[in-house]
Structures are given as C-alpha cells and as structure tokens.
Amino acid sequence: MDLGPCVSTEATGKSQAPHTGTTIVAVSFDGGVVLGADGRVSTGTYISNRASNKIQQLTDNVFLLRSGSAADTQAIGDYVRYFAEQLACELGAPPSVATVAKLVSTMNYQNKEMLMGAMIVAGYDEQQGGQVYGCPIGGTLVREQWAVDGSGSTYIWAALDDAFKEGMTRKEAEALVVDALSLAMARDASSGGIIRTVTLDKTGAHVRYIGGSDVPTWFEDLPAPNAAAAGMAVG
Template sequence: MDQKVDLSAPHAMGTTIIGVTYNGGVVLGADSRTSTGVYVANRASDKITQLTDNVYVCRSGSAADSQVVSDYVRYFLHQHTIQLGQPATVKVAANLVRLLSYNNKNFLETGLIVGGWDKYEGGQIFGVPLGGTIVQQPFAIGGSGSSYLYGFFDQAWKEGMTKDEAEDLVKKAVSLAIARDGASGGGGPNSHNKLRRSGPGNFYPGDQLPLWHEEMEAHNSLLDILGAPEPMSM
C-alpha cells in the first residue's frame, strides 16, 4: 500500500522541550527536528526563542503558531520595557504568553515553556500547555518526547542543583527523548544557560550525546553501518 505524504501540510514540531531551575538561574533545552507528518522538514531548527534579555521561550506544536505567539509577546514586552524603563519580569512575560494562548485557544496548536531570571524572583519556569493554562514549576517538560521523561525527572531532578548539574540533566533528558521518540531528533539539544544575563547557547551534535539501550552509534552513511566498501569515485 502506497503511503502518501502531504508536503503542503503545516509544519509541526514533534518535539522535546525542557526547562529546569537551578541554584541561580534556569537551563532550557530542546531537540532540533521539525516535521510535517513523516517528513522531516528541518533537522536543525532552533526551538528556543529569545523574548527579552532575561526571558526565553521553548516552543512545541505547530511551528507557525508558536512563532507568531513569540513574535507578538516579544513586541508587547518591548513596549512594556520602554514604558516602565526596566526589563519585564519572567512572570509578566509568561502571563502574556498565557493571555495570547488562552484567548486564541480555538486556533492555536502550541505548547510553550517560558523561562528566565529577574531580580525579584530569580530563576523561574512557567509551563503554558495547549489551551492557555499557566503553571509555575521547578521544571517543565513538553512536546511528544515528554511522555518518556516524567519518571526520569521524578528520579533525577533535585532542588538546589548547580548550573553544571542542571545542564547535564537537560542534556541526558533530551538525548533520552530522542532515543525513544521518533518525532524528536535532529542535530541534538540546544541548551541555553541563563544566569542574571542571557548567556550563549550550547549545541550538542548527535554523536556527542549519551547512547541509551540498543541505540546505535552515529555513522556518516548507511555504508558505514553495513560495513560495505565505499563506491568507487567516477
């Protein structure tokens, strides 16, 4: 039976997104695969979007929906900063995301995680799942790969982690989701470390991620896996 692939379908991110608080800030992580059904439209997309200098959002669901919500929130936060003369708090940014998601819940198919740092509350993580609910949590996971991670986080997450411990936890969790969830993958997780001021992101290619049960090591081509000789160059 022939399987037809609709390449004109909206791009949806079969996704793993994660936000974790630690003792001094937050770590956000995501895989980098954007898919349209069974077709991988982009294997190196960035699902962590900057809203302000101190707040970022992890995007899952429809890529178009999550991008337009991020763009609107970024614009409103910029106006907010100009009017007040100081950066918006993480809670204000998260509530703007919640407001747009809830008021347009019949049209949007996106779940988001807002994370950042401000001088009032320190590092904070807010989950805004499909429908526009807002929940403040010490850690949040979302996307199709999250169903494989709840038990892992219940066991591995602990309060008062250092930045290195939190980043290592996010790296392990994203690699585990990539191993189990066919809709998550790509080049590896994009981890962004935030401490007071937004820091540069770290990219982990697939061959630098830990392997899990029955996973094969990364190869350059199918010929490497089969052990076949390279074809002669013409």
C-alpha cells in the same frame, strides 16, 4: 513541531492534521534556569529539518520553548517580544519573567480555538531568580520547578521526576537537561537531530549547541559488546 498544510484523507473526505512532535525541557537550579530542545522538524513522517532552533528569545532574560505548530508558536513569540519591548519602554526597565509569561499565556488563551502550541517560558530576574512556567495548549499558566512538553515528554516524565532535586547546581541542571533530551530522542521518532540549550543566570544567557554526532547515546543504540568478534568467530 510541524510545518505545512493539513493532509487530506480521501477515505473520509476530511482534513487530517499531520502528527506533531518535539521535546522541550526547562529545569531550574540554585541561581538560574536551563532550557533545552531537540532540533527535528517533521511533517507527518517527513523530516524537513534536523537543526531547527525551537528556543526563541523574548527579552534579554526570558526565552520561549516552542512545541506544536511552528507557525503558531513563532507568531506568539514575535507578538510577545514586541509587547515586551513596548512595556520595557513604558516601565524604563525590563519586564519580569512572570509578566512575560503572562503575556504568552494570555495570547494563547484568547486564541485557543485557533492555535496549537504547547510552550514553556523560562527566564531569570533579580526579584525571583530562575523561573519556569508551563503554558500547554489552551493557555494555562503554571509555575514549576521543571517542565517538559512535546511528544517526547511522555518518555521522560518519570526520569525527570526522579532525577530533579532542589538546590541543583548549574552543572547538574545542564547535565540533566541534556540527558533528558537525548533519552527522549532515543525513544521518540518525532524528536531528534541536535540539542540546543540556553542557561540563564545573573551573568546573562549562555548558549550551547550539541551536534548530532555528539548527542549522548543509550545502551540500546550501541552494538552489543564484542559483537564483531563473536561474528568473526562464528564465521
């Protein structure tokens, strides 16, 4: 996600938007859904925050994963939360996950010429259980078993496609989200920092925070076996 004004380019005399980057993931399992996001906020190559929260609560049982422009997606989340509260008062009950997702999609579509935000809506209700809705730039809304977006998503599509299976347990889904995020963070320079996850099921919302030093690493990030010993032997 990016913060800040556009960067001017003297050579062309035009404004150039800074590069955007993040990784957001949502995975459904048997009885609920798991959402996760990295914590890095950058403007171009400048990292302004390593522990940003890109998971925004819309209702008690529905959350929004945000990528793209922080200002745009935060505004959408705030408006949708307000409208969802109004709807809950009228209905006398919380709106369904599908209804909240449609609110996000409608606002995104009606302002598609001005907004830059790729989002994922995920939640749990008694009618349809755990649900994941992808809402990319432009306002399309698609229900999926799992969804991923942001610059880091290009590195993990195949991994998620291979690892996801129907009827996953909560533990398996949580592990998959953390592994997918950490893999993207190892490859994508615009994703990094910490990992936040939210698990939604019939017992409510369960939040988890994984600090930077506890994020799983991959073999490329580790020193070669016995490298220190080999160096001492050569020396």
